[in-house]
Amino acid sequence: MVRETRVSRDFLIYPIIVREGTSIHEPIDAMPGQFRCSPDILPGVVKDITSKGIPAVLLFGIPRHKDAQGTSSHRKDGVVQQAIQVIKNAVPDLIVITDVCLCEYTDHGHCGILNEKGEVINDDTLDVLASVSLSHAKAGADIIAPSDMMDGRVGVIRDALDEGGYEHTPILSYSAKYASSYYGPFREAAQSSPSFGDRKSHQMDPANVREALREVALDIEEGADLIMVKPALPYLDVIRVIADEFDEPLCAYQVSGEYSMIKAAAQRGWVDEDSCIMESVTSIKRAGADMIITYFAPRISELIA
Ligand code: PBG
Ligand code: ZN
Numbered sequence: 001m002v003r004e005t006r007v008s009r010d011f012l013i014y015p016i017i018v019r020e021g022t023s024i025h026e027p028i029d030a031m032p033g034q035f036r037c038s039p040d041i042l043p044g045v046v047k048d049i050t051s052k053g054i055p056a057v058l059l060f061g062i063p064r065h066k067d068a069q070g071t072s073s074h075r076k077d078g079v080v081q082q083a084i085q086v087i088k089n090a091v092p093d094l095i096v097i098t099d100v101c102l103c104e105y106t107d108h109g110h111c112g113i114l115n116e117k118g119e120v121i122n123d124d125t126l127d128v129l130a131s132v133s134l135s136h137a138k139a140g141a142d143i144i145a146p147s148d149m150m151d152g153r154v155g156v157i158r159d160a161l162d163e164g165g166y167e168h169t170p171i172l173s174y175s176a177k178y179a180s181s182y183y184g185p186f187r188e189a190a191q192s193s194p195s196f197g198d199r200k201s202h203q204m205d206p207a208n209v210r211e212a213l214r215e216v217a218l219d220i221e222e223g224a225d226l227i228m229v230k231p232a233l234p235y236l237d238v239i240r241v242i243a244d245e246f247d248e249p250l251c252a253y254q255v256s257g258e259y260s261m262i263k264a265a266a267q268r269g270w271v272d273e274d275s276c277i278m279e280s281v282t283s284i285k286r287a288g289a290d291m292i293i294t295y296f297a298p299r300i301s302e303l304i305a
Contacts, residue, residue, distance in 0.1 A: 005286040007278065007304055009053040013097065013251070014297035016045065017189055019062040020072075020079035030185035031256055032263045034295055036062065039082040043090035052301035056095035058145065058293055059083055060190055063105055069113060070105030074131040081139040088140045097143040097172060098136040100129055100157070109194040111148045111202065120201055122150050129153050130160035137166040143226070147174040149202040155222035170225035172251060176212035176238055179203035182231045182257030189256065212238050216246055224248065229289075231255040233280055236287040243288025252289035254280065259295040274303055 017028070017036045024038035037045060049057060061080035063072035072078055084096050102125065103111045108118075112125030125148065133144045144161065146153050154173050161169050179200045187193040204211060216227050227246065229239045230253035243250050262280065266273030277296045284292055294300070 005282055007281050007285060007300065009301045009304065010055055011285075011289075011291045012054050012297040012300060013056040013058050013291060013293040014049050014054050015058045015060065015293055015295060016042070016083075017060045017062065018042065018079055018083040020064040020082075028185070028189040030188045031260050031295065032267065034189070034259075036189060039079065039086045042083055042086045046087050046091045046094055049298065050091050050094055052298050054297050054301055056097055056143075056291075057087070058097045058099060059087075059141075060099050061104060062190055062192075066105055066107040068107055070102035070128060073102055073105040074128065074135045076135060076138075078135065081135055084136065084139040084141050095142045096140065097145050098141045100132050100136065100144055100146040101148040102128060102132075103148075103192040103194070104190050108196070109192055110197070111199060112150060118197060120150075122152070122202075125150050126153055126156045130156050133157045134160045134164045134166070137161055137164065137169045141169070143170050143172050145172040145174065145228075147177060147230075149174065149177050149199075149204070151202075151218075152222070154219045154224045158223035171223060172226040172228060173219040173224035174230055174253075175216040175219040175224065175227040176229045176235075176242065177203055178206050178231065178235065180206065180231050180234075180255070180257070182234070182255045184257055185260045186256035206234070209238050209241060212242065213245060216242055220246065220248060226251055226291075228253060228293075231258055232284045232289070232292070233258050236283060239284065239287040239289055243290075249290045250288060251291040251293060252284045252287070254284060254292060254294040254296070256295070262296075274299070278303060 021038045112120040228251040232252040232254045265271045
């Protein structure tokens with residue numbers, strides 16, 4: 001009765017990595033219990049998610065074809081565009097959020113278009129991100145979630161959505177996304193590791209918290225409806241200050257490395273998996289997150305009465 005923080009299903013978001021092709025349901029080595037699957041497999045996956053009372057999924061795509069410009073990211077029949085349609089047909093009420101970034105679609109693995117020196121060109125990338133966002137909205141996405149961290153992307157995406165007739169489609173911005181080593185398992189899963197260099201030109205320095213406040217303020221000014229801190233557990237203080245400072249719904253992403261560390265230690269019998277899962281999400285909620293993106297969503301749903 002006196003418990004101050006409660007975990008419930010209705011603020012959970014489950015990430016799904018969708019791979020172009022058919023009949024694919026392959027385990028992700030670095031993330032035990034998680035799978036890459038093709039669009040045709042999704043109805044079963046999302047029906048299970050819905051039956052567990054989880055209201056939303058976050059989609060990532062791995063295309064068959066990658067190139068320097070990431071052109072597969074905004075194809076009408078691209079992998080995420082197909083996945084959205086399949087999910088909407090199978091479970092119309094499930095909220096479909098789509099991650100918008102180019103690193104899964106570029107052959108060099110960077111989040112944007114590069115110049116001759118191999119640097120990400122911020123402004124050229126914005127046009128592509130706008131096309132990706134509009135193509136997701138057209139395919140039926142409910143919420144667009146840019147994760148690239150280019151400057152000015154929220155404004156450009158907002159304009160593109162509005163001009164395309166999607167003024168009611170909200171933007172969930174990965175506002176304070178840190179250049180984190182905890183994305184390692186995801187990059188293996190999504191085959192999106194940069195082939196050279198890193199993402200420090202656009203993702204944030206783990207040492208900074210005032211910068212996170214500036215990033216969030218800018219995104220809100222540009223039209224972000226929901227904001228995010230990522231990763232979650234190593235950044236609970238950032239979640240707390242942003243929750244105190246801003247009124248927008250705040251999302252926290254318990255990322256792949258956070259997932260795999262608990263799984264790995266539990267597999268060795270070093271920690272108790274279920275109690276670590278509940279303790280970590282309770283802490284993220286206690287820090288001030290309204291919603292939590294987590295690969296543990298189905299398990300959490302089973303664990304809460
Ligand atoms: C794409 C993106 C990444 C993640 C979400 N969107 C990887 C990255 O920035 O390198 C990480 C998700 C996770 O680790 O679970 N930019
Ligand atoms: Zn990226």
